[in-house]
Amino acid sequence: MFLYIVLAFILLVCIFIIVLHQFFEKKTVYKDLKNKHVVITGGSSGIGKAIASEAAKLGAHVTIIGRDIPKLILSVGDITAHCKPYSGQKIQYASLDVTTDFDSIEKCLSKLEADVGPIFMLINCAGMCICGQFDKMKVEAIKQMIDLNYFGTAYPTRYILPKMKERNEGVIVFVSTEAALLGIYGYSAYGAAKWAVRGLAESVFMELVGTNVSLTLAFPPDTDTPGFKNEELTKPKETKLISGSGGLHTAEEVGRKLLRDALKGKTYSVFGFSGHLLSILYCGTIDSATQVLLQILSLGFIRAIMVAIQLSFHKIVREGLEEKVNDYSNKEKTQDSISQPSSESLTMMLKVLLLACVAVAVQAGGLIAPASYYGSYGYGGWNPYSSYPAQPAIASQHSNILRSPFNLGQVSTYSKAIDTPFSSVRKADIRVSNPGLAVAPAYHGLAAPLVSHVAAPLAAPRVATGLLGVAYSAAPAVSHMTYTNGLGLAYAW
Structure with a gap:
């Protein structure tokens, strides 16, 4: 009897998968980027530079965008080394602050299209992270992260999306973070900016239904980049303990997988075991039949796992709070002992003073x-x-x-x-x-x-x-x- 139940369940699953495939739209898959124009914001270092190098290997014309011109020039030289011999590929840079007004961004991108060709792939990789508890964050830092992480993605996408729809061709990539899937201590302001990027992507997904324009939302983990090194300078101890559990990945590894997922038309690009668990649990947009089936069959079990993981994070936060309270109490005690001498110290001081007075009196006598x-x-x-x-x-x-x-x-x-x-x-x-x-x-x-x-x-x-x-x-x-x-x-x- 049990065997019949198992067989019936498997049959139902197969029927369900077949039905899903009938409703799913076929995704356009690109094997290479030969003579395609790829624009990467934040492409002078880190993940952006790694993606640019991978695109150059696939034959693309690459334009990297950033603000540091000397760094851009050096990066262009490094990316050119990955081009195919005698391919005629164009590797160039554009100096642009993607947090400026939309008109400046529109002017810059339109010039790039006039010089190199229509933008086939836009990879929004510009971003930054300043960690800290939200109530202790500087207001200027909060605004800076919102401007760069969200508007630095929204403005270039706003320019290129109508043109891609008009040509009915193109690929857009949003680079978010795993902190946009689950709230993490110390990532309050940064996570909010990246959650906004995720929210924009989830809505644009549906707007692109019926077109050959695809959007990929990436959730890279901790990656060994110059930006990550700057992030570590402001990261609280609790944040290091929580985020460090996922390990540290190389920029080349992340950039290679991200570009391949985008060329395959994947809705989500995730990394590692934790990334897959989080995407199954929290990503609601339909990506594939496999994704939907996994969510149906394992959502309760995965939720139980994530509850245990979150409770371990809470334990780290509580222990950190207790440590801070103890450090503050010890500091207060130290200050009090310095500013207010103990009764034993006062008694000793009085004895010494009295002895000195007696000695003076004897000598004076x-x-x-x-x-x-x-x-x-x-x-x-x-x-x-x-x-x-x-x-x-x-x-x-x-x-x-x-x-x-x-x-x-x-x-x-x-x-x-x-x-x-x-x-x-x-x-x-x-x-x-x-x-x-x-x-x-x-x-x-x-x-x-x-x-x-x-x-x-x-x-x-x-x-x-x-x-x-x-x-x-x-x-x-x-x-x-x-x-x-x-x-x-x-x-x-």
Whole structure:
């Protein structure tokens, strides 16, 4: 019984295929491109250049379009090397920005047709990709990709399509991407532009029914081209993990298959296992009886496979988000630890500061402690250095005494340089002695001293301090003292 069911199913499938063939239009297949004019936008590098080389091998007159003239010139030389000997093939370039206004594109393409001949095949290969999350994309980059990827395809096609319909002959190729079949993280703006290309193609397919003009929509995978290298510079980690699962193809491999699919009149040109799965699941335009049969029989199973694949992509995105959150939290903690020291750090800082203050106080106490007279260098007061643990070195000293006639008064000058462990002090004294006037010492510190002072018998309470520390008094002698430490605290009496 089971065998009969299987046989009946096979019979129904065969009948279904025969019926489909009756309704399908026969596709025009081209074996070569001898003396046909092929125009390729974006033909100076990558997939476009590879297609141009393949077209030259098949005998076509090739025109490549781009913006970089030096690169175009070099590419023309490389493509010419693939021409057949003595074939009379014309290989040329045209400098054109396909994102400009339609009039400029129309003028350029009409001139090419006048010089070389009617355009038989138009391959829209100009494009670019800037990756990134949509909410972080620059508006200028979004517009740039829409202009180049969509309008760079729509404008040249708009020019050539009426002419091909009029001649009832021609081939058009749209180069999209697998990101136009399934939304992928990081390809939001780029994918939208390529989805627009796919949407345009799906509609033009139906408009070409009943004509000998064919349109092929290509979904190339990641391809090793200069454009792909630039794409990698902006591609998020998640996008690399997702798109990298399909592998990397060469431009020659992709260009060769794409051109052959277009010459066979295929509606879709896909690459690799993932490309075939995606096209069966998401491409709705009828391409062949085999395509329709595969979709009928395997759509549910393929959908289950794609669900598992998409869930694995979601896992990559979630892990990437968790990693970013953790990195952001660690960065905040690092910044907080730098800007706000911990309580342990503050405690240690306070201990060090307190220890320094105690050391300064001890040393200062040794400097100002009273002592006996300082030998021949004393001024009749106490010796400031006798109790200091390490006696300071007197680098230099000098004194002069000028007496007036009859010993009515005298002027004495005294200067001395003293080096201590904490500072270098320069002291200069000027003293005028008479029955009613005294001028006190004046100090000038080249490096801020911890303590500088001189002592004399206490003066009368009526004292006025001048700019340089000169004191005037009715008493024969005065006492003037200044104190300065390294923290900027100073006082005098």
